[in-house]
Amino acid sequence: MEVRMRMKRSGESTSRSLLNQGKEMKLLRGVSQYTLYYFWLLVFFCGFSSHAAELDECRQLLWSGQYEKCIESAKEKVDAGTWNEGWARLLIEAYSTTGKYEEALAVYEKVKDRYSSSLVLRLQAIDALRYNRQEGKSRAELDAIPAMIERAPWQYTTREQLIPLGRYFLSIGEDARKVLEQCYDRAIKQDPKMVDAHIASAELALQKEDYAVALKSLEVASKLQPEDPKIAYLTARAWSDSNSEKMSAALQQALTLNPHHPESLLLAAELKIDAEAYEDAEKILAEVEKVNPYQPKLWALRAVIAHLLGKFEREEESHKKALEKWPLNPEVDFVIGSKLSRHYLFSEGVKYLRRSLEMDAEYLPAKSQLAQDLLRLGQTDEGWALVAEVREKDSYNVTVFNLRQLQEHLDKFTTLEIPGFVVRMEAAEAELYGGAVLELLSEARRVLVAKYQSQLQEPIYVEIFPNQSDFAIRTFGMPGGEGFLGVCFGRLITANSPAAQGESPSNWQSVLWHEYCHVVTLQKSQNRMPRWLSEGISVYEETERKRSWGMPMDVTYRAMILGEPLDDKADIAAKSNGGIGNVTPQPQSYLRPLSKMSAAFLDAKSPMELQFAYFQSSLAVRFIIEKFGVESLQGILESLAKGLSIQDSLQRHAGPLQQLDLEFEKYARQAASEWCVNGDFTKIDLPLGDEWEQWQQLLDQNPNNVTLLRSAVMKLIEAERYEDALQLLDRLQKIMPEDASASGVHALRAVVYRKLKQADEERKSLVDIVSRNADAVDALKRLIELDKANGKQIEVLQWTAEILAVNPFLSDVHRIRAEAAEQLRQMPIAAESWRSILQLKPIDPAEAHLRYAQACLANQQHDVAKRHALMAIEEAPRYREALKLLSQIAADTDQETRAFAPDEQPGPPEPVIAKENKK
Numbered sequence: 064m065e066v067r068m069r070m071k072r073s074g075e076s077t078s079r080s081l082l083n084q085g086k087e088m089k090l091l092r093g094v095s096q097y098t099l100y101y102f103w104l105l106v107f108f109c110g111f112s113s114h115a116a117e118l119d120e121c122r123q124l125l126w127s128g129q130y131e132k133c134i135e136s137a138k139e140k141v142d143a144g145t146w147n148e149g150w151a152r153l154l155i156e157a158y159s160t161t162g163k164y165e166e167a168l169a170v171y172e173k174v175k176d177r178y179s180s181s182l183v184l185r186l187q188a189i190d191a192l193r194y195n196r197q198e199g200k201s202r203a204e205l206d207a208i209p210a211m212i213e214r215a216p217w218q219y220t221t222r223e224q225l226i227p228l229g230r231y232f233l234s235i236g237e238d239a240r241k242v243l244e245q246c247y248d249r250a251i252k253q254d255p256k257m258v259d260a261h262i263a264s265a266e267l268a269l270q271k272e273d274y275a276v277a278l279k280s281l282e283v284a285s286k287l288q289p290e291d292p293k294i295a296y297l298t299a300r301a302w303s304d305s306n307s308e309k310m311s312a313a314l315q316q317a318l319t320l321n322p323h324h325p326e327s328l329l330l331a332a333e334l335k336i337d338a339e340a341y342e343d344a345e346k347i348l349a350e351v352e353k354v355n356p357y358q359p360k361l362w363a364l365r366a367v368i369a370h371l372l373g374k375f376e377r378e379e380e381s382h383k384k385a386l387e388k389w390p391l392n393p394e395v396d397f398v399i400g401s402k403l404s405r406h407y408l409f410s411e412g413v414k415y416l417r418r419s420l421e422m423d424a425e426y427l428p429a430k431s432q433l434a435q436d437l438l439r440l441g442q443t444d445e446g447w448a449l450v451a452e453v454r455e456k457d458s459y460n461v462t463v464f465n466l467r468q469l470q471e472h473l474d475k476f477t478t479l480e481i482p483g484f485v486v487r488m489e490a491a492e493a494e495l496y497g498g499a500v501l502e503l504l505s506e507a508r509r510v511l512v513a514k515y516q517s518q519l520q521e522p523i524y525v526e527i528f529p530n531q532s533d534f535a536i537r538t539f540g541m542p543g544g545e546g547f548l549g550v551c552f553g554r555l556i557t558a559n560s561p562a563a564q565g566e567s568p569s570n571w572q573s574v575l576w577h578e579y580c581h582v583v584t585l586q587k588s589q590n591r592m593p594r595w596l597s598e599g600i601s602v603y604e605e606t607e608r609k610r611s612w613g614m615p616m617d618v619t620y621r622a623m624i625l626g627e628p629l630d631d632k633a634d635i636a637a638k639s640n641g642g643i644g645n646v647t648p649q650p651q652s653y654l655r656p657l658s659k660m661s662a663a664f665l666d667a668k669s670p671m672e673l674q675f676a677y678f679q680s681s682l683a684v685r686f687i688i689e690k691f692g693v694e695s696l697q698g699i700l701e702s703l704a705k706g707l708s709i710q711d712s713l714q715r716h717a718g719p720l721q722q723l724d725l726e727f728e729k730y731a732r733q734a735a736s737e738w739c740v741n742g743d744f745t746k747i748d749l750p751l752g753d754e755w756e757q758w759q760q761l762l763d764q765n766p767n768n769v770t771l772l773r774s775a776v777m778k779l780i781e782a783e784r785y786e787d788a789l790q791l792l793d794r795l796q797k798i799m800p801e802d803a804s805a806s807g808v809h810a811l812r813a814v815v816y817r818k819l820k821q822a823d824e825e826r827k828s829l830v831d832i833v834s835r836n837a838d839a840v841d842a843l844k845r846l847i848e849l850d851k852a853n854g855k856q857i858e859v860l861q862w863t864a865e866i867l868a869v870n871p872f873l874s875d876v877h878r879i880r881a882e883a884a885e886q887l888r889q890m891p892i893a894a895e896s897w898r899s900i901l902q903l904k905p906i907d908p909a910e911a912h913l914r915y916a917q918a919c920l921a922n923q924q925h926d927v928a929k930r931h932a933l934m935a936i937e938e939a940p941r942y943r944e945a946l947k948l949l950s951q952i953a954a955d956t957d958q959e960t961r962a963f964a965p966d967e968q969p970g971p972p973e974p975v976i977a978k979e980n981k982k
Contacts, residue, residue: 118149125157126291128323130354133157141170148178155187160325162355164194164388180211180218182227186234194357194388205234225250226259233267236425239459243267258288265297270428271459272541277301292320296327303330305543308668323354325361332364336402338665339593339709341368359385363398370399371406371591373706393423401432407553407590409436427457435462435540439552441524462540469536473526483508486525492560495902496871498895500527503572507579511604516697517587523579524555529562546670549574551581553590561870570837572868573612577601587697589704595660596709599680600696603688606681611837614678616738617804618769623675624735626652627744654731656724657683658710679731686730691717742798743767749774755782762791767798776811785815803835813842822849833865840869847879859883860892874903881914894918909938913945920952928952 117140124133137154140147151174158167168191171184178184185204192201208231212219219228229246233239243264250260261284268277281298288294295317302310317327328351335344345368351361362385369378385395400415413436419429431453437446447470453463477493479486481501488497504525512519528534532542538550538557548569549558556578561568580601584592606613614620622629653675655663660683663676687696695716702712710720717723747768750757758775765771772795779788792815796808803809809831816825826849832842843866850858863880866873881896897915905911912935920928929952935945 118147118153121150121153123290125153125160126293126321128321128354130157130161130323134161134163141174148174148181148184151178152181152183152187155184155191159187159190159194160355162357162388164191164357167191168195180215182208182211182219182224182231185211186227186230193392196388196390198389198391222250222253222257222260225253226263229263229267236427236456239267239271239457243459256287258284258291261287262294262297265301267459269297269300271457272461273459274301274305290320292317292324292327295320296324296330299327299330304539307665323350325351325354325358328354329358329360329364333402334665336364336367336371337405339371339661341372341708344368357388359389359392359395360398361385363395364402366399367402370403370408370411372708373591375706391422393419393426393429395419396422397426397429397432400429400436404432404436404439407585409440409552409590412436413440425456427453427460431457431460431463434466438466438537439555441522441554443524465536465541469533472530472533473537476526480522481505483519483521483523484525485522486527488527489529489560491902492527492529492562492871495899496867499572499867499871500525500575503575504579507576510608511580511583514693515583515587515700517583519582519586520554522554523582525558525575526556527558527560529560531559531563534559534563546673549578551578551585553582553585556582562872567838567840568870570612570869571871573605573609573837576608576612577605580604584700587704588700591703591706592700593661593709594664595676595680595683596699598664598677599660599682599684602677602681603684609837611833611835614674614681615801615803615835616678616734617802618739618744618799619671620675620678621735621738622744623653624679624731628746654679654728657686657713657727658720658724661709682731682734683727686727687717690726690730738801739769739799741767742769744769747771766794769795769799772798773806773811776815777806780811780814780818783818785819788815801835803832803839807832809835810842813845817845825849833862837865838869840866844876847876851879851883856883856886860887860889871899872903874900874905877903881918885918890918890921894922894924909935909942909945912938913942913948916945916948916952920948920955925952925955 117136121133121136121140124130124136134154134157137150137157140150141154151170155167155170158164158170168188171188171191175184175188185208189201189204192198192204212228218224225246229242232242232246247260247264247267250257251264254260261280265277265280265284268274268280277297278301281294281301284291284294285298295313299310299313299317302313314327314330317324318331321327328347332344332347332351335341335347344364348361348365351358355361362381366378366381366385369375369381382395382399386392396415396419400412400419402412403409403415404412413433416429416433416436419426420433423429430449434446434449434453437443437449440446450463450466450470453460454467457463473487475490476487477490477497479488479493479497479501481504484501484504486493486497486500486504488500504523511517526537528537531545534557535542535545535547538547547559548564549556556575558571558574558578561571578601581597584597584600602613606615619629621627653663653672660680663679664673667673667676684696687699698716699709699712702715703709707715713723714720743765745765745768747761747765747770749771750761755778758778761768761771762775772791776788776791776795779785779791788811792808792812796812799808809828813825813828813832816822816828826846829842829846829849832839833846836842843862847859847862847866850856850862860880860883863876863883866876867880870876877896877899881893881900884890884892884896894915897911897918900911901908901915912931916928916931916935919925919931929949932945932949932952935942936949939945
């Protein structure tokens with residue numbers, strides 16, 4: 064229409080004068096040429112639009128997994144010489160996806176002269192050449208790219224060319240952050256709706272473990288191109304380390320869009336491998352093989368499975384198959400090495416990672432993973448050197464950046480060494496409780512090594528962090544992991560100190576005992592044990608060391624085993640991250656068969672379910688030991704070390720799996736039932752008013768309802784009807800004698816007896832609490848108060864030790880401990896406590912120095928006593944008591960010099976415990 068209108072207006076000019084007619088005719092000829100140009104442009108764009116629609120349809124075939132149809136359509140266009148490089152690119156991608164690497168290379172050879180400036184085709188050709196075992200030609204194509212760009216640099220500044228340009232720069236090791244800013248961000252600035260730019264940004268962020276940036280880019284990409292399964296797959300990867308539910312949802316979306324999407328299927332297989340569901344993983348890998356029988360990661364994962372099952376010949380065959388098409392592919396050994404490392408097989412993983420770097424010395428993913436694994440193996444010099452090397456070459460790698468920052472903190476740590484251990488702690492914490500750490504670890508080594516008959520590779524490295532983010536970076540490579548107290552890698556233990564755990568820390572002694580048990584069992588099994596067995600033994604051994612450690616049966620665990628409704632708080636915890644609206648899930652048993660216990664950790668949808676995975680694992684270990692003896696457990700670990708699967712190891716040393724599953728279920732259900740034989744856990748509507756008659760009527764109708772009994776007791780306490788409350792507590796204790804929860808029978812008894820001022824009975828209830836709960840600091844403080852008033856100094860020492868095993872930073876507890884030790888003439892303990900008080904910067908440092916000096920003098924540590932007496936005087940120059948002590952130290956030293964031969968040791972003098980006020 065626009066062309067016709069222009070022609071009409073030009074024709075009207077012929078009515079003008081002859082003088083102007085020449086000019087008008089000349090203009091008319093120009094307009095006619097202009098009209099002809101627009102005519103052909105219109106024809107071209109109509110054709111282009113038609114081809115673009117066809118190309119989009121063909122791309123949809125690729126995205127939906129109809130690879131053969133995609134190949135057929137694209138090949139027809141390429142063979143016909145259709146002028147659009149998109150057809151050639153799509154055909155090469157389809158051929159490569161299905162493992163037809165020779166055909167992919169042939170397409171490039173056919174079109175390369177026509178599209179000689181195409182950077183995308185050149186990058187596709189480089190991959191095709193590699194998978195055709197033409198490494199030399201591949202390098203030549205790569206080396207030719209700079210000359211291409213120099214010939215026509217302006218061609219590579221458009222949004223379409225900036226993406227392959229960025230990928231090229233990344234392939235030759237250019238700074239990733241610069242690529243992101245100068246290529247991908249520029250492309251997005253030119254066209255915010257350019258999907259490829261957002262995908263490229265996300266892929267780069269994922270490579271550098273910057274998951275937040277990746278998710279942001281993928282969110283935009285998914286809105287622009289929701290039918291592309293690659294975007295959903297990348298989203299699943301971005302969630303894989305932080306949110307299993309969102310990861311699963313994204314992965315399911317990818318496989319819904321394309322059930323044959325290789326990358327998504329491979330990720331699904333990896334998840335099954337992590338869950339030790341190797342048969343399921345093999346089934347998924349078989350689906351990948353149908354798409355591409357030469358897919359290298361497919362065979363790399365099969366090598367991983369074979370190694371984990373101890374089928375080492377098959378492992379080698381799979382490894383060779385993975386490298387069949389591209390013998391120098393560094394990704395193959397990187398995948399195997401990193402997956403073995405994820406299964407705590409760090410030594411084996413390191414071997415593969417080194418082989419990856421032999422193929423490509425600059426392959427940074429392998430170099431970064433190798434650095435982390437060496438640090439976990441205790442090979443810190445080489446590990447930190449690699450961290451520095453990767454950091455220098457890659458400023459964007461989040462994990463390496465975090466490790467580099469952490470190294471600066473670790474360099475300031477204090478190192479403590481004893482036989483079997485190298486312990487690194489923050490200097491002030493090492494002074495405060497480092498000695499107690501060494502003492503506990505030495506005991507664990509003596510007890511657990513003998514029990515499991517392990518031959519350990521020592522020393523064991525223990526690193527305790529006062530900052531939770533430092534712990535997470537050392538352990539996982541990045542911040543997070545707030546629920547973890549400690550982690551063991553075989554020769555390395557990392558742990559949060561109480562200072563990193565907020566106001567309610569966990570018992571640090573039980574954490575270190577638990578982690579050192581991992582050292583013993585992981586090394587005995589050559590790191591080949593499933594997670595449930597490793598965690599189960601460690602939790603079991605906590606309880607064996609001390610009743611109040613470990614994980615006792617409680618109301619929630621009982622309900623989860625028996626498939627009964629959970630109480631309200633447990634319901635919320637179990638449904639967190641997994642609840643849908645207000646729909647209440649039907650009661651179900653969370654108990655796993657012994658043969659499938661590992662899935663309990665992978666499938667946990669809430670913190671509550673994860674905690675239960677630990678609990679049922681410890682119950683399974685207790686079942687094995689009680690039924691077959693600890694020798695059976697030793698045999699299982701030895702069989703695992705030889706490469707047998709957990710199923711084969713269990714059958715060899717405990718019996719048929721089907722029988723074991725049945726017997727364990729019976730054992731677990733019996734333990735849950737006996738824990739509260741007569742308890743009624745039916746949910747019941749409590750009275751809303753204050754009329755006790757309504758409560759009494761309900762109690763008569765439901766005499767053993769646990770929720771009702773607890774609530775009624777609290778109602779009576781609120782009404783100050785303490786004797787009536789005790790009657791109900793007697794009934795509740797018969798039902799649940801082992802309940803040590805905050806609202807359990809012993810806690811409620813302690814409250815009632817305190818109100819009644821029956822200190823002896825209150826004390827019994829408090830002892831019942833602390834004997835079952837190692838973290839009950841409030842109960843321990845009340846016990847100290849009661850026993851201190853009654854002169855029970857030995858008990859005071861016990862209770863203070865229990866509190867300091869939870870929180871060693873409580874200066875008032877150290878003081879109580881020191882004074883109790885002085886009264887008992889246990890001066891080494893007194894000296895240790897006063898020394899700790901000094902570390903905690905007391906309000907009155909002069910007094911603390913004096914008391915420490917007095918304790919040291921009693922222990923015949925004259926030099927230390929003199930030094931701290933002088934420090935007390937320095938704080939308070941007229942401190943009469945300190946001056947008197949200094950004189951006594953001088954006199955005692957002079958007397959010893961005269962009275963004793965050099966080889967003789969004097970007996971301890973009477974301690975000086977002065978009460979005089981200083982001036």
